[in-house]
Amino acid sequence: MDSEKPIGLVLLNMGGPDSLEAVEPFLYNLFSDRDLIQLPLGALLQKPFARMISHFRAKHVAENYRNIGGASPLLHWTGRQAEGIARELGEAFRPYVAMRYWHPTAEETLRRMAADGIERAVVVSMYPHYTGATTGSSVKDFRRTASRVYPELTFSVVEQWYDWPAYLDALAHQVNEGLNQFHELMRDGVQIFFSAHALPQKFIDRGDPYLEHVMETVRGVMERVGERPWHIGFQSRSGPVKWMEPGTEEVLDQLASDGHEAVLMVPISFVSDHIETLQEIDVEYRDHAHGRGIRSFGRSPSLNDHPLFISAMADLVRSNLEDGA
Template sequence: MAEKTALISLNMGGPDRPESVAPFLRNLFSDRELIRLPGGAWLQRPFARLMARLRAPKARRAYEAIGGASPLRIWTECQTRAIGRLLGEEWRTAVIMRYWEPRAKEVLTHLRREGVKRAMVLSLYPHFTAATSGSSINDFCRHAVRFCPELDYRLIHDWFDWPPFLDALAHLVREALARFDGEQRHRVTLLFSAHALPEKLILEGDPYLDQVRTTMRGVLERLPEYRSRSRLAFQSRSGPVRWIGPSVTEALDTLVDEGVREVLVVPVSFVSDHVETLHEIDQGYRDYALRRGMTRFERVAAFNDDPGFIRAMASLVASRVPASWRDSRQNENGAPCQGTP
């Protein structure tokens, strides 16, 4: 590839210091693709300010419990650089965060100055939903038109059923199961945890729930002995809307009532550690489960810089590079600029 080519990863972002928490939340609640209130943008803005003000103290305490800041940017940059190294030394790498720095305008302006002409754009959300990955993709597209209009790019919207990804996740589940002794491994239940989504989006046809279930089935195909001892639940609800369920706490209540005392949580929406894994699962849900009578609560490690995950993503990106970028022939299969698969 003679033209300068970049791998651009898209992710949610997170506050990098305590004073960033409120503006981060304001950016999040201002996103009408995530939470769309009736009344238009004029109502969304005061709603976002109010929600940020109300939620900032609790959120700040959560981040303080994991060191004072989100590690999401650090891990995303680490993953992207590692994927880029496997793709080849000619690849540049960059990350764009939806709700915090670095934002699309800054990154695209820099890439244009660097002379980058082509980019593979990888959403680091395994599952597509208009509310998260779709919003990040649309944000990228809007800014690309304005700040890097000559950029030739291809979008990778989702990869929930990419076999190397499922292999890597199943491998981490097996590693976590090894922490249980033989007898416990025959009793433990796998609790798959995905990020919650407003129910309204699913009713409108959003593919997220089906894709999450497909990922869960793919992992269980690789761990067939746990098919009858697995559940799916949802975490990280925020905002005054109806969410898909059951919630993780509801699922834990049900398991306790059924006599389950050992559980292994399998996060399927998060490819690196951040507040949802380090605080919400490791501290909040763990404490809740033990108070409810469970004797063992463990979590599968996040991918972070896991070599299997890095290889899986590199092979995914390589498989989507247009033939025309390699041999100058015209390619007609590039993904269009849109927020749907």
């Protein structure tokens, strides 16, 4: 850390379309990734299937992006996070972002790092909970691309941080901020509902630790928030495969059936606002909840570039460096 050479800080994330015209090619890139989605009939037909599915889904997905401003805010927030963490770490660090399914790609970022004279870097997955479908795919892509584009780069990778204490502190703070949205007379009855992105059940069955990591995060957050009723569900399920259960809609239905009228949604596997928070939770699940009789529906603020989260991630990087990375 005392070298005169700058140290790269690279945040890996999924990426999202930066315009409505980018929706279909973004979906094609996503559906082409066999680490994330294994379409039937094998690898040879993955790309033809991806082209067909992305074409047919693009119109509906583009309308969702239109509803949130016409583009994904994920690059904006991931860039802000990279800049904030690098600022906390000190002048020696240079921030970068590499997206899996849209720009800037790992190749674009690595070429920029080479041009900037970066010889050493810390690469951080912005998915707190490990699964081969997200962190695994992004890290594999970065390693593969680095070996081809910039083999001289020395880097370490932080793949998971689901139980990092300062991250749990920051998330618990956001949960309390969310609870404060409700009138004090009804706050004790608010049901805290953690919603994580679903995976096909076969990922869990093969030993993927994602569910275990998510549950550890929830337990760590609730230890900090205090004794309150909480629930967990899994969102963004689509297609004919068997998904993790229960689904977010099913949990909302059960809460309504049990007579609960106030729910706080907590997006647990996302660290910044994007389509799953701004459209799926804030619009679709809100409307679903209201339609079932849940009168008060709120969401805890996303971590985005909150100072507690930025500080937590800077400490995580320092710990990685101190461990001899």
